[in-house]
Amino acid sequence: MKTSLVAVDFHGQGCSECAVRGFSVCASLDQFEMREFEQLSRRSHFASCETVFSQEDITSCFYNLLDGVMRLYKLLPDGRRQIVGFVLPGDFVGMTTEERHGFSADAIGPVTVCQFAKLPFGRFAHDKPNLLRRMNELAVQELNQARDHMVLLGRRSAEEKVATFLVSWRDRLVDLRGPSNIVPLPMSRQDIADYLGLTIETVSRTFTKLERDGIITILPGGVSLRDSARAEALAAA
Amino acid sequence: MKTSLVAVDFHGQGCSECAVRGFSVCASLDQFEMREFEQLSRRSHFASCETVFSQEDITSCFYNLLDGVMRLYKLLPDGRRQIVGFVLPGDFVGMTTEERHGFSADAIGPVTVCQFAKLPFGRFAHDKPNLLRRMNELAVQELNQARDHMVLLGRRSAEEKVATFLVSWRDRLVDLRGPSNIVPLPMSRQDIADYLGLTIETVSRTFTKLERDGIITILPGGVSLRDSARAEALAAA
DNA sequence: AGTTCCGATTGATTCAAATCAAATGACGGG
DNA sequence: CCCGTCATTTGATTTGAATCAATCGGAACT
Numbered sequence: 001m002k003t004s005l006v007a008v009d010f011h012g013q014g015c016s017e018c019a020v021r022g023f024s025v026c027a028s029l030d031q032f033e034m035r036e037f038e039q040l041s042r043r044s045h046f047a048s049c050e051t052v053f054s055q056e057d058i059t060s061c062f063y064n065l066l067d068g069v070m071r072l073y074k075l076l077p078d079g080r081r082q083i084v085g086f087v088l089p090g091d092f093v094g095m096t097t098e099e100r101h102g103f104s105a106d107a108i109g110p111v112t113v114c115q116f117a118k119l120p121f122g123r124f125a126h127d128k129p130n131l132l133r134r135m136n137e138l139a140v141q142e143l144n145q146a147r148d149h150m151v152l153l154g155r156r157s158a159e160e161k162v163a164t165f166l167v168s169w170r171d172r173l174v175d176l177r178g179p180s181n182i183v184p185l186p187m188s189r190q191d192i193a194d195y196l197g198l199t200i201e202t203v204s205r206t207f208t209k210l211e212r213d214g215i216i217t218i219l220p221g222g223v224s225l226r227d228s229a230r231a232e233a234l235a236a237a
Numbered sequence: 238m239k240t241s242l243v244a245v246d247f248h249g250q251g252c253s254e255c256a257v258r259g260f261s262v263c264a265s266l267d268q269f270e271m272r273e274f275e276q277l278s279r280r281s282h283f284a285s286c287e288t289v290f291s292q293e294d295i296t297s298c299f300y301n302l303l304d305g306v307m308r309l310y311k312l313l314p315d316g317r318r319q320i321v322g323f324v325l326p327g328d329f330v331g332m333t334t335e336e337r338h339g340f341s342a343d344a345i346g347p348v349t350v351c352q353f354a355k356l357p358f359g360r361f362a363h364d365k366p367n368l369l370r371r372m373n374e375l376a377v378q379e380l381n382q383a384r385d386h387m388v389l390l391g392r393r394s395a396e397e398k399v400a401t402f403l404v405s406w407r408d409r410l411v412d413l414r415g416p417s418n419i420v421p422l423p424m425s426r427q428d429i430a431d432y433l434g435l436t437i438e439t440v441s442r443t444f445t446k447l448e449r450d451g452i453i454t455i456l457p458g459g460v461s462l463r464d465s466a467r468a469e470a471l472a473a474a
Numbered sequence: 475a476g477t478t479c480c481g482a483t484t485g486a487t488t489c490a491a492a493t494c495a496a497a498t499g500a501c502g503g504g
Numbered sequence: 505c506c507c508g509t510c511a512t513t514t515g516a517t518t519t520g521a522a523t524c525a526a527t528c529g530g531a532a533c534t
Contacts, residue, residue, distance in 0.1 A: 076388065078474060082391045084384045095377060098377075098381065129369055132370060136373055139373060139376035140334055141334075143376060143383060146387065148311075150383065150387060151313065154319045155434060194391075197390065237313065
């Protein structure tokens with residue numbers, strides 16, 4: 001069995017032992033609420049590249065990622081793809097009041113999710129201000145990320161895009177797994193290209209250039225951020 | 238006095254007569270909550286091009302736009318600008334748990350806002366599930382818009398960008414003021430360029446091309462969507 | 475009416491990234 | 505170990521949009 005590059009250990013099936021308990025939506029729930037909430041949730045697994053939900057699907061579930069990485073993306077009718085985000089453990093996905101998801105999600109490597117049917121979840125959350133506030137907080141965070149990404153897509157060069165991606169992906173992994181300048185990249189070059197609004201060739205060339213400039217070292221399955229100050233400078237300016 | 242192209246009539250100062258009462262955040266409040274809420278709010282006016290708040294400002298207020306149009310944008314240190322959204326009456330702006338706004342807002346033409354100090358607003362909302370759910374709904378809507386905009390910025394041609402912008406701007410105005418194919422554009426060409434990730438020259442050329450192709454007619458202060466089916470086709474594909 | 479000012483348009487040229495086209499490299503199966 | 509497959513890298517060329525550079529046009533002044 002291939003182990004995930006971005007694994008989080010979890011031992012039981014119960015929420016109290018859940019790896020993600022402390023920092024996901026559920027962090028807002030007290031002991032009693034938690035017990036009820038546990039009844040609504042179901043663990044499921046998806047294999048590498050399996051689709052968790054599709055943009056035209058009726059929204060029937062919300063998902064809390066427990067382990068692995070997912071990509072969220074939108075497809076245009078002619079096949080052009082824009083990845084709107086990568087999902088890491090603890091991230092809450094699919095929250096919407098719309099009838100349809102509007103974007104697709106699939107697994108990058110094997111994935112474990114905690115799944116909630118929309119209606120029972122809605123009933124549960126309906127009169128729980130603590131949970132609603134937490135959901136708000138998460139939505140606002142995502143919105144801020146989305147706006148940052150708009151700046152990147154609209155106004156930055158290929159080199160800035162790639163450097164920004166590497167730095168912010170590393171920062172997310174650091175939050176999750178502690179500091180390291182080794183940056184695992186479980187997603188393909190094509191995924192990175194579709195996330196940054198570039199082609200795969202440009203991404204590849206830009207990696208090579210960053211390596212030539214001594215900013216990164218390309219490793220199998222990732223990179224090492226060799227000169228992270230310089231990478232951060234590219235990401236900021 | 239110059240009248241706003243996107244005016245909404247409102248007659249009194251009280252929330253009950255507010256033009257925006259029915260579809261903004263406040264739509265979720267009952268009569269009694271409304272009365273309390275009213276105490277927290279303060280009307281203010283901003284002149285054309287005045288800044289309502291700046292990206293590095295400490296978040297002290299949230300804003301509900303009552304009349305006029307605003308632009309929300311982020312600036313890079315070197316001056317590059319990405320407009321992350323245009324704000325129309327009824328839109329709720331600035332909701333964040335972060336210490337700083339992270340983006341700037343300024344008036345395009347004269348603007349009236351309903352303003353709430355962050356802390357009292359937070360206390361008021363704290364245990365009001367109806368309001369919290371409404372805020373969630375609005376945040377999720379914005380997030381969906383943001384993701385659509387990522388697709389546009391990352392994967393669409395200049396012509397598609399401009400057509401998409403015109404169609405979706407028209408749709409927002411239709412929701413607000415009823416059907417019409419006359420599309421007022423209170424923002425400058427530079428604003429449109431910074432929204433679409435293009436230069437002003439490319440926007441101008443693309444307008445001209447769309448007019449040559451019989452899709453729009455350029456009017457002072459806006460355009461007429463002459464062949465809205467063709468514009469929508471460009472926007473979709 | 476003439477002048478100034480500023481936003482918008484148009485034209486000429488350049489350039490960054492896309493496209494087209496191989497070559498290379500990593501991995502899994504026979 | 506060799507072969508086929510597929511992802512990635514590298515190279516050559518094209519191209520869409522950016523940049524540089526005038527002009528145009530409308531509104532607000534005298």
